[in-house]
Each structure stands twice: as C-alpha cells, then as structure tokens.
Amino acid sequence: xxxxxxxxxxxxxxxxxxxxxxxxxxxxxxxxxxxxxxxxxxxxxxxxxxxxxxxxxxxxxxxxxxxxxxxxxxxxxxxxxxxxxxxxxxxxxxxxxxxxxxxxxxxxxxxxxxxxxxxxxxxxxxxxxxxxxxxxxxxxxxxxxxxxxxxxxxxxxxxxxxxxxxxxxxxxxxxxxxxxxxxxxxxxxxxxxxxxxxxxxxxxxxxxxxxxxxxxxxxxxxxxxxxxxxxxxxxxxxxxxxxxxxxxxxxxxxxxxxxxxxxxxxxxxxxxxxxxxxxxxxxxxxxxxxxxxxxxxxxxxxxxxxxxxxxxxxxxxxxxxxxxxxxxxxxxxxxxxxxxxxxxxxxxxxxxxxxxxxxxxxxxxxxxxxxxxxxxxxxxxxxxxxxxxxxxxxxxxxxxxxxxxxxxxxxxxxxxxxxxxxxxxxxxxxxxxxxxxxxxxxxxxxxxxxxxxxxxxxxxxxxxxxxxxxxxxxxxxxxxxxxxxxxxxxxxxxxxxxxxxxxxxxxxxxxxxxxxxxxxxxxxxxxxxxxxxxxxxxxxxxxxxxxxxxxxxxxxxxxxxxxxxxxxxxxxxxxxxxxxxxxxxxxxxxxxxxxxxxxxxxxxxxxxxxxxxxxxxxxxxxxxxxxxxxxxxxxxxxxxxxxxxxxxxxxxxxx
Numbered sequence: 001x002x003x004x005x006x007x008x009x010x011x012x013x014x015x016x017x018x019x020x021x022x023x024x025x026x027x028x029x030x031x032x033x034x035x036x037x038x039x040x041x042x043x044x045x046x047x048x049x050x051x052x053x054x055x056x057x058x059x060x061x062x063x064x065x066x067x068x069x070x071x072x073x074x075x076x077x078x079x080x081x082x083x084x085x086x087x088x089x090x091x092x093x094x095x096x097x098x099x100x101x102x103x104x105x106x107x108x109x110x111x112x113x114x115x116x117x118x119x120x121x122x123x124x125x126x127x128x129x130x131x132x133x134x135x136x137x138x139x140x141x142x143x144x145x146x147x148x149x150x151x152x153x154x155x156x157x158x159x160x161x162x163x164x165x166x167x168x169x170x171x172x173x174x175x176x177x178x179x180x181x182x183x184x185x186x187x188x189x190x191x192x193x194x195x196x197x198x199x200x201x202x203x204x205x206x207x208x209x210x211x212x213x214x215x216x217x218x219x220x221x222x223x224x225x226x227x228x229x230x231x232x233x234x235x236x237x238x239x240x241x242x243x244x245x246x247x248x249x250x251x252x253x254x255x256x257x258x259x260x261x262x263x264x265x266x267x268x269x270x271x272x273x274x275x276x277x278x279x280x281x282x283x284x285x286x287x288x289x290x291x292x293x294x295x296x297x298x299x300x301x302x303x304x305x306x307x308x309x310x311x312x313x314x315x316x317x318x319x320x321x322x323x324x325x326x327x328x329x330x331x332x333x334x335x336x337x338x339x340x341x342x343x344x345x346x347x348x349x350x351x352x353x354x355x356x357x358x359x360x361x362x363x364x365x366x367x368x369x370x371x372x373x374x375x376x377x378x379x380x381x382x383x384x385x386x387x388x389x390x391x392x393x394x395x396x397x398x399x400x401x402x403x404x405x406x407x408x409x410x411x412x413x414x415x416x417x418x419x420x421x422x423x424x425x426x427x428x429x430x431x432x433x434x435x436x437x438x439x440x441x442x443x444x445x446x447x448x449x450x451x452x453x454x455x456x457x458x459x460x461x462x463x464x465x466x467x468x469x470x471x472x473x474x475x476x477x478x479x480x481x482x483x484x485x486x487x488x489x490x491x492x493x494x495x496x497x498x499x500x501x502x503x504x505x506x507x508x509x510x511x512x513x514x515x516x517x518x519x520x521x522x523x524x525x526x527x528x529x530x531x532x533x534x535x536x537x538x539x540x541x542x543x544x545x546x547x548x549x550x551x552x553x554x555x556x557x558x559x560x561x562x563x564x565x566x567x568x569x570x571x572x573x574x575x576x577x578x579x580x581x582x583x584x585x586x587x588x589x590x591x592x593x594x595x596x597x598x599x600x601x602x603x604x605x606x607x608x609x610x611x612x613x614x615x616x617x618x619x620x621x622x623x624x625x626x627x628x629x630x631x632x633x634x635x636x637x638x639x640x641x642x643x644x645x646x647x648x649x650x651x652x653x654x655x
Contacts, residue, residue: 078141
C-alpha cells in the first residue's frame with residue numbers, strides 16, 4: 001500500500017463527495033422551486049418565474065450551507081468533538097483501572113509503532129455494545145474511542161485487532177473525509193428541520209389560507225429524501241473501506257484471530273455493535289461495527305455483514321456466533337497487570353536484533369525510507385511494546401501527568417555542558433513554578449540515559465499528559481521551550497526536532513484550529529524551499545565542501561528534473577532555522593505526491609554516504625511528521641561506535 005497514493009485517493013474522494021453533494025443540492029433546489037410554484041403561483045400560471053426561482057434557490061442554498069457550515073465549525077476541534085457528541089469522556093492517561101490501562105497501553109503501542117503521536121483516548125460509558133471509532137482532521141487532533149462493552153468484553157488480542165483497524169483508518173486518510181461527510185449531510189437534514197417549523201405555523205382563523213404548513217410538509221419530505229440519499233452515500237463510502245481496514249489490521253498484528261474474535265463477540269452479544277446515543281446516526285460511517293442496526297433492504301447499512309467480514313479472516317467460519325454476555329457489574333478496579341519490568345540500570349538502544357532476533361548492519365538505505373511511510377508491521381508493534389517496557393518506570397509514570405510530562409521534555413532539552421545546563425535551569429526557575437524545576441532535576445539522571453532512538457517515542461508518550469495542561473500553562477510551556485533551545489547560541493538538530501514535533505501536535509489542541517489547504521500541486525513554486533532544506537541537510541551531514549556538494553546534488557538532481565529548473569547549494573548562513581522552518585511550513589501545504597518527491601530527495605541527501613545514521617533517521621522522521629507523513633521507527637542495529645556526533649543548524653537570525 002502506497003501511503004501517498006492512499007492520501008491522494010482520499011483527497012480525490014473528498015472532491016467527488018463535494019461534487020455529489022452539489023448535484024444533490026441542485027436537484028433539491030429544482031424540486032423546491034416546483035413546489036413553490038405550485039403552492040404560491042398556482043397551476044394556471046407559467047412555470048418559469050425568474051425572481052421566484054432566485055428567491056427559492058437562495059433560501060434553499062442558504063439553509064443547507066448554513067447548516068453544513070455550523071456542523072463543520074462544531075467539528076473543527078477534531079475527533080474530540082465527535083466523541084463528546086456521542087457522550088464520551090476522555091480516559092485519564094494516568095488511569096489505574098485495569099481495563100482502561102489495557103486500552104491505553106494498546107493505543108500507545110500502535111501509535112509508537114506507526115510513527116504518529118499518541119491520540120486522545122475516549123470511553124463511551126453508556127454504550128453496552130461492542131464498537132469503536134477513530135476521528136479527527138489530522139493525527140494532531142485525532143482521538144480513538146471505544147464503548148464500555150468493548151472495554152469490558154474483549155481480550156487484549158481482540159482489543160488490539162479493533163484498535164489496529166481504527167489506526168488503519170487514521171493512516172489511510174479516512175478521518176478527514178468522515179468529518180466532512182458529517183457536515184454535508186447535516187446541512188441537507190436542516191431542510192427537514194425548517195419544514196417542521198413551517199408545519200407548525202397556522203393562520204389566525206379557519207378562513208385564513210396559509211400555505212406555509214403545506215410548504216413545510218413538502219420540505220420535510222424533500223429533506224428526508226435528501227437525507228436518505230446522503231445516508232446511502234455515507235453507507236457506500238463506509239462499506240468500501242471496512243474490508244481494507246480489516247485486512248490492514250491483520251497485516252499490522254499478524255493475528256487474524258484477534259480481530260475475528262472481536263467480530264464474533266459482536267454477533268453473539270444481544271446489544272451487538274449498536275449505539276444507543278440519539279446522534280449515533282451522524283457518525284455511523286466511522287464505527288468499527290454497524291452502530292445503527294439493520295436497515296431497509298440493507299441499503300443504508302454502513303458495514304458489510306459480520307459473517308462476510310469474519311470469513312474474509314477465517315474462510316472456514318460456519319456463521320454460528322457463540323453467545324456473549326455482559327456482566328451486570330464491572331470487575332474490581334485496581335492496578336493493571338503488566339509484564340515484569342525489564343528496565344536496566346543503563347538502558348541500551350533497542351535494535352532489530354533485540355526485537356526480531358536477527359542482527360542487521362548499521363544504517364538504512366535511502367530507498368527504504370519512502371516505502372515505510374504510513375506502514376506498520378508486526379516487528380514494529382513488538383518494538384513499541386518492548387520500548388515501553390525498557391523505559392524507566394519513573395519516566396513512564398512522569399509522562400502521564402502534565403507536570404511530569406513538562407519536566408521530561410525540559411530534561412530532554414537541557415545541554416550536556418554543565419555551565420549551559422545551570423543557566424537553563426535558572427531560566428526554568430524564572431519561567432515556570434518551582435515544582436517544575438525540581439521535577440526536571442529529579443528526572444534528569446534518567447533522561448540523560450535514554451537512548452537516542454527512544455527519545456522521540458518518549459516525547460510521543462508524553463503528549464497525552466501534556467494535553468492536560470491549562471491554556472495558560474501551555475503558553476508558559478511554549479515560551480520556556482523556546483528559551484531553552486536558544487540559550488546555547490546554536491540549535492542542535494534534536495532540539496529542533498523535539499520542539500517542532502511537540503508544538504505541532506499541541507498547538508491544534510490549545511489554539512484555534514487552522515485549516516489545511518493544498519496550495520501546491522507542482523514542484524516549481526517550491527524550488528527555493530527545496531534548495532533551503534537540502535542545503536541545510538547537506539551542511540548538517542558534513543563539514544567538507546566536496547561532501548556537502550555531493551550530498552546536495554544527489555538529492556537535488558531528481559527535483560531539478562521535476563521542477564525543470566536548477567537548484568543551487570546555499571551557504572550555511574542562508575540555512576538558518578527561520579528559513580528552514582518556513583520551507584517545511586510551505587511543504588505541508590503541498591499535494592501528497594509533491595511531499596513524496598521532497599522526502600525522497602531529503603533521504604537521498606542524508607544518505608549520500610550510503611547509509612542513514614540514527615540522528616539522520618530521526619531528523620527525517622521529524623520532517624516527515626511536519627508533512628503529515630508518519631514514518632514508523634527504523635529497526636536497525638547499533639552503530640559500531642555507539643555514538644553519533646550531534647549536527648548543528650545555524651541559529652535563527654530572528655530574535
């Protein structure tokens with residue numbers, strides 16, 4: 001599966017959905033006009049009334065547009081808006097409930113394995129059926145939600161299969177399409193709402209001939225007809241993707257029995273996968289299972305039959321569902337069970353040998369970068385689980401609350417030079433409460449021992465805890481990070497990576513949401529930005545002019561051909577953080593295939609010596625993350641020396 005092709009397909013599907021919606025609205029405008037002519041002008045008058053048509057069309061389009069805009073703005077916060085609409089509550093990252101801890105662990109492992117930030121987790125406590133969904137505009141505002149029945153009834157393997165299914169929707173670009181579909185269908189439904197209002201308007205006496213109730217009745221009928229066809233589109237879009245998500249989940253986990261077991265329990269449960277919330281219909285196309293029950297002739301069912309889904313996983317399934325019973329009382333709460341800690345006094349970097357059991361040469365080739373984007377494999381899932389076990393328990397616990405998560409990030413940014421670190425701690429005392437500095441100093445010995453390859457995953461684990469900050473605390477946190485990275489006079493590549501990743505995934509949560517719009521469908525307008533990024537990477541990889549030039553040309557060659565213009569190597573003083581960051585921002589507005597070309601060129605630049613080293617691989621992952629192209633962790637063996645020199649970027653010229 002090509003990640004960039006799936007993203008492009010999702011973009012095309014969005015355009016197709018808007019085209020269908022526009023066609024549907026046009027047909028409804030025509031139908032409303034005919035009704036208005038019959039009601040107000042009478043059958044003896046000419047059919048064409050330009051003014052009447054303009055008035056009725058404008059009113060119709062206004063109702064649908066305002067309704068769609070209202071719902072779209074309501075959903076602008078991302079997946080949390082959908083989860084709260086359905087009665088969900090966020091699961092505390094530090095929860096000690098065994099079932100909630102199991103759910104959080106599975107979500108964390110899937111996120112770390114796929115290279116995306118750990119999403120918010122929601123629980124629908126009133127729902128006894130087995131169901132789940134993922135929702136959001138991007139990975140930064142995504143949530144994963146499960147019902148109480150899912151949490152109570154599924155084993156860990158079955159829960160992992162369900163969560164892997166939902167992560168497939170995240171990686172395939174389905175979430176944004178789902179939210180737009182909700183907004184558009186709500187706009188059509190507003191016709192029926194206006195019709196109900198008009199239906200209640202009556203004249204003052206029996207002699208009054210008020211045509212508005214009749215028009216209201218017609219609008220109700222038209223609104224529900226439009227809503228019916230909208231639901232058909234909703235169901236068709238959903239059914240088409242469920243088999244793909246099931247197949248992807250099995251590919252991720254290599255355990256078809258887990259996903260099949262969850263589907264069998266749905267079939268054997270009296271509640272099935274049905275949701276009781278009155279607004280479940282709006283989000284029915286997002287669910288893991290059919291949340292609305294059977295429909296007329298199956299036309300509006302959003303999911304394939306359970307038997308077909310199970311037989312695709314287990315061809316010999318006979319269609320008999322074992323009975324599933326939901327206990328009357330939940331199991332006693334307490335600490336979640338987890339494997340005995342494997343933490344060592346001096347943690348070592350996780351390697352492919354420790355995860356898969358086979359040694360591999362150090363470094364990866366540039367050709368291995370792009371195929372990894374948006375992919376998830378069982379070794380990476382095992383890697384993520386082992387990574388959590390190898391992190392010091394104190395760090396894992398700190399990552400789950402806002403104070404500890406802040407201190408952990410600050411600790412990762414502190415300099416190894418004692419004098420600089422002392423100055424940074426002093427500034428930290430000025431900008432943050434005293435408890436933050438004390439917690440940072442307490443965790444610092446453990447943070448300094450964390451392997452380079454585990455640092456970014458540790459930051460990802462901290463994101464749920466960081467989301468617990470108040471808006472004021474976030475502003476304080478953002479200012480403190482900026483000061484810490486500026487204090488040594490130059491920016492380490494890891495400092496830039498960490499700051500970029502953390503801010504990119506927290507700002508949509510705390511600040512007004514922005515809208516991502518594709519502005520670049522050709523590479524030529526981005527050619528100057530390509531020169532900035534490739535020059536920066538080339539200078540960061542070597543100080544020898546001939547090696548810098550060779551690295552730049554290796555990455556720039558294909559881009560020059562695609563853009564039909566030459567790219568020139570820039571001097572180091574023209575490759576500051578401000579220009580580098582601005583270039584990445586513009587790249588984020590490019591079409592998927594343009595992003596693919598840019599990332600390929602970046603990988604070739606850093607791999608000019610034949611391999612991509614650990615610091616280079618993590619920098620590529622961060623660049624890809626800013627472009628919404630998640631790269632899972634690279635599973636490679638440790639370098640021969642065990643050390644990688646830290647590269648530097650010139651400090652920004654801005655204050």
